[in-house]
Amino acid sequence: MKKASARQDRSTRGIIEERLELNGVGSTDTATDIVARARAQARLEADEAMAVAVRETRLHRSAED
Numbered sequence: 005m006k007k008a009s010a011r012q013d014r015s016t017r018g019i020i021e022e023r024l025e026l027n028g029v030g031s032t033d034t035a036t037d038i039v040a041r042a043r044a045q046a047r048l049e050a051d052e053a054m055a056v057a058v059r060e061t062r063l064h065r066s067a068e069d
Contacts, residue, residue, distance in 0.1 A: 009016045
């Protein structure tokens with residue numbers, strides 16, 4: 005994000021907000037609500053959630069190679 009922000013001479017927040025809108029999420033508040041609902045439904049402790057996030061990120065990145 006930092007590189008894209010510097011390249012486009014835009015704020016990171018602006019880039020994120022644009023991507024949210026392009027993907028059908030209306031605003032940062034809406035995105036926050038989505039994340040809050042997902043966390044509540046997952047019923048994971050913080051360390052469990054982090055382990056899942058790391059595992060899924062690694063799987064996604066290895067699939068791109």
